[in-house]
Amino acid sequence: MAMKTLGRRRQSVAAAAPEADENRWIEIAGLHKVYRPRKSEPTHALSAIDFAARRGEFISVVGPSGCGKTTLLKILAGLVPKTEGTVRVAGRDVEGPLPEVGMVFQAATLLPWRTILQNVMVPAEIQRLDKTVYRDRAGDLLQMVGLGGFEDKYPDELSGGMQQRAGICRALVHDPAVLLMDEPFGALDAMTREYMNVELLRIWRESGKTVVLVTHSIPEAVFLSDRVVVLSPRPGRIAEVIDIDLERPRDLSVMASDRAGVYVERIRKYFHAHSVID
Incomplete structure (x- = not known):
């Protein structure tokens, strides 16, 4: 894959x-x-x-x-x-x-007026990278973290854990x-935090x-x-x-x-x- x-x-x-x-x-x-x-x-x-x-x-x-x-x-x-x-x-x-360097903050800090895909694309836009290439990469990252199909959703339509996964994609999009x-x-409940720990190890490995x-x-x-x-x-x-x-x-x-x-x-x-x- x-x-x-x-x-x-x-x-x-x-x-x-x-x-x-x-x-x-x-x-x-x-x-x-x-x-x-x-x-x-x-x-x-x-x-x-x-x-x-x-x-x-x-x-x-x-x-x-x-x-x-x-x-x-x-x-x-x-x-x-x-x-x-x-x-x-x-x-x-x-x-x-x-x-x-990419950075993930304590809160996902997604822009509420932008879709999830548009949020992930922010670093690529700031660095004026090829939009077509990095839109594909953003889509691949969202698939990797289990957010395939949520590209056109807005942050308030996602759970806290899903928003943090989108934040990780945003930090990784410019490679x-x-x-x-x-x-x-830190702001997630105990069960979601454990799940995100396992997800983070998978994302790190991949x-x-x-x-x-x-x-x-x-x-x-x-x-x-x-x-x-x-x-x-x-x-x-x-x-x-x-x-x-x-x-x-x-x-x-x-x-x-x-x-x-x-x-x-x-x-x-x-x-x-x-x-x-x-």
């Missing part, structure tokens, strides 16, 4: 820089972020972040509220400037938004090298993208990830990077397994140590 090559094409709009290292597809070195408001004291959000992710890896970032998780994601997306350090994606320095996700399922997910759910991070990055309280530092050695493909039974439980407790100890829980 053509879906499985959707994100693995060598000739991509978001082609990597020639010097891109697939073992350091995302590279962060000496990253600091300090917010300096005009009328209040500076806030040191992130401190001395050093990390690298391989191409095609699934990374989750967890940590207590206010530790800089979303700030880290926004710096990777080029939406927030760093204060100090180096940030590279697919061999390119991140100094602003890059076509190599980015990296998909960033900021707590995308698209071949590198994913960085921010989540407050430790079990979710363990279930989805190759590695979990644990941040300390503000200013956010890397407390530990944990390899998740669970076989793939994974189904929901993995969440209840003893092996997954060991990882969950290992991560949770950082929250208990600072009297905060996810």
Whole structure:
């Protein structure tokens, strides 16, 4: 089925820089972020972040509220400037938004006056890509996430989970090298969230993208990830990077397994140590 090559094409709009290292597809070195408001004291959000992710890896970032998780994601997306350090994606320095990056936000933020297909096409339109080619790609993506037949529906005609799937398609339509996700399922009920976790793994597997997910759910991070990055309280530092050695493909039974439980407790100890829980 053509879906499985959707994100693995060598000739991509978001082609990597020639010097891109697939073992350091995302590279962060000496990253600091300090917010300096005009009328209040500076806030040191992130401190001395050093990390690298391989191409095609699934990374989750967890940590207590206010530790800089979303700030880290926004710096990777080029939406927030760093204060100090180096940030590279697919061999390119991140100094602003890059076509190599797609982002899924906490809410689907679909435009209510546009159909689902038209919403998915927004990044292609902004980047002035070939409408015919990318309309076909948008249709393929909607088929991949189970929204075939909903192309002409409007956002208010879809459930919350369906809207988030459309949001994922929108982030993937321009074929980015990296998909960033900021707590995308936090507003969903428990059953829909579990279903979306399984769907996300399938989408990741079929698209071949590198994913960085921010989540407050430790079990979710363990279930989805190759590695979990644990941040300390503000200013956010890397407390530990944990390899998740669970076989793939994974189904929901993995969440209840003893092996997954060991990882969950290992991560949770950082929250208990600072009297905060996810």
